[in-house]
Amino acid sequence: MQEADIVVVGGGLSGLYAALTLRDAGRSVIVLEARERVGGLTYSPLSKVLGSRVDLGGQWAAPRHQRMSRLIARYRVPLVKQFIDGQRACLQDKDTYFGPMGTVPGLSAKETEEYGSGIKRLYDAMDGLAENPWESQDAARLDSMTFASWIDQVAMSERPRASFFRMPGAYYGALAEEISALELLHKLRSCGGPLWMSDANEGGQSRHMMGSQLVSEGIAAELGDAVHTSSPVRAISWSADSATVRSDSIAVRCKRVICATSPAMISQVAFDPPLPAPRRLLHQRFANGRNTKAAIIYERPFWRDRGLNGNIIATDGSLTATYDLGGEAPRYGILIALFTGRPAYQIDALTPEMRRTKVLGLLAQALGPEATQPLEYMDQVWANEEWSGGASSPFLLPGAMTTIGADLRSACGPIHWAGTHMSSEFRGYMEGALAAGEAAANRVLAEK
Ligand SMILES: Cc1cc2nc3c(=O)[nH]c(=O)nc-3n(C[C@H](O)[C@H](O)[C@H](O)COP(=O)(O)OP(=O)(O)OC[C@H]3O[C@@H](n4cnc5c(N)ncnc54)[C@H](O)[C@@H]3O)c2cc1C
Secondary structure, X not given: OEEEXXXXXXXXXXXXXXXXXXXHOOOOEEEEOXXXXXXXXXXXXXXXXXXXXXXXXXXXXXXXXXXXXXXXXXXXXXXXXXXXXXXXXXXXXXXXXXXXXOOOOOOOHHXXXXXXXXXXXXXXXXXXXXXXXXXXXXXXXXXXOEHHHHHHOOOOOHHHXXXXXXXXXXXXXXXXXXXXXXXHHHHHHHOOOHHHHOOOOOOOOOEEEOOOHHHHHXXXXXXXXXXXXXXXXXXXXXXXOOEEEEEOOOEEEEEEEEEOOOHHHHOOOEEEOOOOHHXXXXXXXXXXXXXXXXXXXXXXXXXXXXXXEEEEEEOOOOOOEEEEOOOOOOOOEEEEEEEEOHHHHHHHOOOHHHHHHHHHHHHHHHHOHHHHOOOEEEEEEHHHOOOOOOOOOOEEOOOHHHHHHHHOOOOEOOEEEOOHHHOOOOOOOHHHHHHHHHHHHHHHHHOO
């Protein structure tokens, strides 16, 4: 049996950053990661055509994401300004509309005005929340409804209303019909609000990495042989001040444990004694959403010839969005396509070959027939991933935040919690994962 001060369960960004923080403070740490790779929801396979990495998980990181920005610089991860010169396309059934970024091409002036009023209502609701959302004046009411019920209170016609329904999917993979309104509003607030989050000019989508997994790999390299991959944790036995963590490859006795996986994954670990009821109930009330991402490489960015910037959205719910990742002067055409929330349910039901045909068909509707002839196509269905069970971020169901949300960060004896869903800033994002990892490490360090 090995020994360490702290065992971290999960080698995603949150667990790795917790381990780095503890190691830098002089503690001995062991990280146990189930997959054969580190990075969790940051996953950047090699593109054979590009000869470099492409991201099928987290990717955009703005300067406001301070921890992430420091690590990007530290590990020299390629960072590219989002290309947005030209018009975006919007799919509506068989039709395609074109217009400037920041607008929804094809919406009438009345629909655009209704959408704007809805956004104002959303910001008013977000701004009224307390830092601990369960302490907000309106907490009980907002937590008693799904975001779909919240939308019902705003007078909007069909298409602006549908845009609001897609919001939880776009940002967290969730359906409006399942996520607590309080949870969604708090998540959006913690991430800077939807207007900033989706702003590809100056905001949350203004810069993207080409290889976000390089950050996780960089931290893992610093931690060296303290990181064990292919080592899924199956059991944790614990007392007031120590624990033994058993994975498929190793058993470690330690003083503290930080669990940095999604709650759905933690529920598969056998705890002895069992976790206290509030904690178990909390884990059961976190759901995972759906998020499927494709990367498509072309000989050249042919859409730019027609004044298009490669950004496609859809008011018919066929896809969430596509983006041109080539930057200013690309050698190849590089697109990524996102299917999140309800569009992911549709695409995930297809075979890999049918998925490819479907994605290329949608691209061709907006960009022209050349879109059906890529040099390379890759995709990742996150719902099929054994050690994630969905993406892009665990979210709470109605009623949970106001009843057991206050237990979110409490330790259970020697067991502490991390993961992006635990963060009070940029919750659901890579920056949130780092912040939650750092906070968990600091809570451990603050103990005697
Ligand atoms: C398609 C997609 C697009 C995204 N886009 C963005 C974006 O542009 N910008 C952004 O900031 N964020 C984005 N995100 C979200 C971001 O990637 C995540 O919030 C972040 O990476 C989560 O990190 P984490 O460490 O909290 O969790 P995870 O990455 O889920 O890490 C948990 C780790 O625990 C491991 N594990 C699970 N069970 C066990 C076990 N029993 N034993 C040992 N290990 C276990 C898992 O294998 C995993 O490695 C995106 C996510 C996806 C999927």
